[in-house]
Amino acid sequence: xxxxxxxxxxxxxxxxxxxxxxxxxxxxxxxxxxxxxxxxxxxxxxxxxxxxxxxxxxxxxxxxxxxxxxxxxxxxxxxxxxxxxxxxxxxxxxxxxxxxxxxxxxxxxxxxxxxxxxxxxxxxxxxxxxxxxxxxxxxxxxxxxxxxxxxxxxxxxxxxxxxxxxxxxxxxxxxxxxxxxxxxxxxxxxxxxxxxxxxxxxxxxxxxxxxxxxxxxxxxxxxxxxxxxxxxxxxxxxxxxxxxxxxxxxxxxxxxxxxxxxxxxxxxxxxxx
Numbered sequence: 001x002x003x004x005x006x007x008x009x010x011x012x013x014x015x016x017x018x019x020x021x022x023x024x025x026x027x028x029x030x031x032x033x034x035x036x037x038x039x040x041x042x043x044x045x046x047x048x049x050x051x052x053x054x055x056x057x058x059x060x061x062x063x064x065x066x067x068x069x070x071x072x073x074x075x076x077x078x079x080x081x082x083x084x085x086x087x088x089x090x091x092x093x094x095x096x097x098x099x100x101x102x103x104x105x106x107x108x109x110x111x112x113x114x115x116x117x118x119x120x121x122x123x124x125x126x127x128x129x130x131x132x133x134x135x136x137x138x139x140x141x142x143x144x145x146x147x148x149x150x151x152x153x154x155x156x157x158x159x160x161x162x163x164x165x166x167x168x169x170x171x172x173x174x175x176x177x178x179x180x181x182x183x184x185x186x187x188x189x190x191x192x193x194x195x196x197x198x199x200x201x202x203x204x205x206x207x208x209x210x211x212x213x214x215x216x217x218x219x220x221x222x223x224x225x226x227x228x229x230x231x232x233x234x235x236x237x238x239x240x241x242x243x244x245x246x247x248x249x250x251x252x253x254x255x256x257x258x259x260x261x262x263x264x265x266x267x268x269x270x271x272x273x
Contacts, residue, residue: 006030006031006032007026007029007030007031007032007152007153007156008031008032008063008064008065008149008152008153009031009032009033009034009063009064009065010026010031010034010035010063010064010065010066010067010153011034011035011037011057011061011063011065011066011067011086012034012035012036012037012038012067012069013037013038013066013067013068013069013070013078013082014037014038014068014069014070014071015036015038015040015042015069016069016070016071017125018069018094018123018125018127019036019038019067019069019094020128021123021125021126021127021128021132021157022067022069022094022123022127022153022154022157023036024128025127025128025130025132025156025157025158026153026156026157027045027048028130029156031048032064033047033048033049033061034048034049034063035048035049035050035051035057035058035061035063036048036049036050036051037051037052037053037054037056037057037078038050038051038052039052049061054078054081054082054085057085062086063086063089064090064149065089065090065091065092065149065150065153066082066086066089066090066091066092066116067092067093067094067153068091068092068093068094068095068103069094069095070095071095072095072096072097072098072271073271075095075098075103075106076106079103079106079107079109080106080107080109080110081110082107083106083107083108083109083110083111083114083116084110084111084114086114087111087113087114087115088114088115088116088117089116089117090116090117090119090142090146090149090150091103091107091116091117091118091119092118092119092120092121092150092153093118093119093120093121094121094122094123095271096122096173096177096267096268096271097170097173097267097268097269097270097271098120098271099166100118100120100139100166103116103118104116104118117139117141117142117143117146118138118139119136119137119138119139119142119146119147119150120136120137120138120166120169121134121135121136121137121150121154122134122135122136122169122172122173122176122177123154123157123158123177124176124177124178124179124180125180126158126180127154127157127158128157130156130157130158131158132154132157132158132159133158133159133160133161133176134154134157134158134159134160134161135160135161135162135163135168135169135172135173135176135177136150136151136154136160136161136162136163137162137163137164137165137166137168137169138150138162139166147162167269169268170265170268170269171261171265173264173265173268174261174262174263174264174265174268175261178264182257182260183212183216186212187208187209187212188208190204190207190208190211190212191204191205191207191208191209192204194207194208230244
């Protein structure tokens with residue numbers, strides 16, 4: 001859990017689904033005066049400020065951290081503009097794929113004297129309810145205090161893990177950044193299958209959702225491996241065993257999940273330039 005002291009002040013660039021998910025968590029925990037830079041309207045409590053353009057940012061505002069949460073393909077213009085406005089920020093990127101080299105190069109394009117310290121992070125949408133998980137990587141030269149500030153922000157909306165190699169952020173993206181979508185798909189398919197078996201839609205929906213919620217909570221609280229928990233549920237010759245015969249065929253879940261995560265990681269790498 002985060003400390004009782006206020007969270008660092010931030011300039012949050014982009015407040016879409018992920019940016020808003022993080023912002024909701026930060027505001028609940030108390031945060032130094034911050035600015036959201038986004039073209040859409042946002043009602044922020046005082047003393048926080050909404051800006052539609054960089055020119056709208058209060059002249060006396062210097063954030064502890066600049067957080068870039070826009071789509072990777074649309075980041076270049078705003079990064080160049082920020083480079084002229086904040087010369088030496090801690091730049092925390094939550095964009096999939098964009099490498100530190102690419103971010104630094106773009107940031108310095110319009111202001112060669114700019115010298116950002118770049119930290120990459122990949123949170124996920126459960127941050128909105130304080131149940132997120134974020135993987136982080138800091139470039140060489142990042143101070144312990146700068147890392148602690150980034151960590152405090154992300155710990156306020158869930159848990160954090162740090163990786164030692166930048167390319168591992170692509171794997172984090174594929175496993176946990178995109179992971180909620182895999183779970184939502186499972187819920188969708190379980191609900192559909194329940195309806196096919198004759199359950200009323202609302203009953204199938206509740207059974208699927210609460211099963212995933214309960215299993216996730218049990219997994220989170222248990223010291224046992226996921227495989228051991230699976231075995232405990234699976235009585236030899238029982239109903240679960242019959243279902244797992246299908247799901248655990250080599251060309252079923254073992255292959256599909258591996259291929260899906262590999263494809264996501266590959267796409268993250270493609271976005272690195």
